[in-house]
Amino acid sequence: MHIGINAQLLSFGQNYRNGGVSRYIRYLLTELARQPGDHTYTVFVNGQEVIEHLAAEHPQITYFAAAWPEEQPAARVAWEQFTLPSLIRQKRIDVLHSPVNVLPEWLPRQCATVVTLHDLAFLRFPGVLTKAKRFYHRTFTIRSLRHATMVIAVSESTRQDAHKLVGIPLERVQTVNPCIDTRFLSAVEEEQIQAFRKQHQLENGYILYLGTLEPRKNITTLIEAYAQLRQNYTTPVKLVLAGGKGWLYDEIFAKVRELGLESEVIFPGFVTDTEQVLWYRAASVFAYPSLYEGFGIPVAEALACGIPVVTSNISSLPEAGAQIALCVDPYNIEGIARAMHRAITDQEFREKCRSSASSVAERFSAQRMVAQTREVYAKAAAVHALRTKHRHTSFVQ
Structure with missing residues (x-):
């Protein structure tokens, strides 16, 4: 399969942006380079300097550099929602993985989707987030969870939250713990x-x-x-x-x-x-x-x-x-x-x-995390193919 990974929140800056979700993306990409399986990957990052930090050329991984100002989150949201879908179509991506909570809204029909859910703090503790963050998550995260083919939850607790708070069926949510460097x-x-x-x-x-x-x-x-x-x-x-x-x-x-x-x-x-x-x-x-x-x-x-x-x-x-x-x-x-x-x-x-x-x-090893993540990619592709076949059969009838 051709897997797309939206790694826009990967940062190597020496500030809070190089925190939990950025490290999750970094460890995922580093270990995928070691054990990519039979797939090819296109990884979307923000800026050429991020590519230079990642790794040397890889026969199964291609990096694509977007360009938006890191200090302007709205620019990232606009790129993800309006530019990324066309790139997915152009590059004929089979499965898109968004490693941080949010998928683009308008995706090509041939693309299965996986989103990693890191937490639902905006529902559990809305008062500890700024209004802008609450609005962003309520607008995009919930819709992404409902539209995703498969959801990766970083813990069993988060998996249960996705079911109880958002109504996502448990069979569509797979627990994959993050790893330790x-x-x-x-x-x-x-x-x-x-x-x-x-x-x-x-x-x-x-x-x-x-x-x-x-x-x-x-x-x-x-x-x-x-x-x-x-x-x-x-x-x-x-x-x-x-x-x-x-x-x-x-x-x-x-x-x-x-x-x-x-x-x-x-x-x-x-x-x-x-x-x-x-x-x-x-x-x-x-x-x-x-x-x-x-x-x-x-x-x-x-x-x-x-x-x-x-x-x-x-x-x-x-x-x-x-x-x-x-x-x-x-x-x-x-x-x-x-x-x-x-x-x-x-x-x-x-x-x-x-x-x-x-x-x-x-x-909590990287090898275990990536092996389980690749299993979710395969499951998402299979579920999407079955849905597509069902839609086609219903249309013909």
């Missing part, structure tokens, strides 16, 4: 970890949050739990809130000032790929008490690094936690504080996390 599996010497801590003046250890600074991540509650941890257990570790500013983040900084924690809470900003491994490996604990996640890949990444994890007991986070992470009520400040204290002090639990790292890496 292999760089998180590399060994790091203890001397390097200690040097990293010293460089950032974190010799006593630290609790790490890594992700976009936005309301859904429940960061203000994490800050309150950290304040209680310091008060009840007199722990010397600091709190590191690493990640680029997303939206509606002012409350996070205000909470730090309100609790007088300016010297104890560190904001290193967006963390580059090269530094991510060290931020994880040098952490005492990884804390991610998000209110809702389609999957929550940072939880799996931290576990693959052998780091104790405290996360939420709701949405997909127990899945990402792989029955290893401490899962707590994200609204319970005292419970989060207790869990962080246990993760710091319980040596048996810490050893369990270290010894389970390789099994987590295998569970």
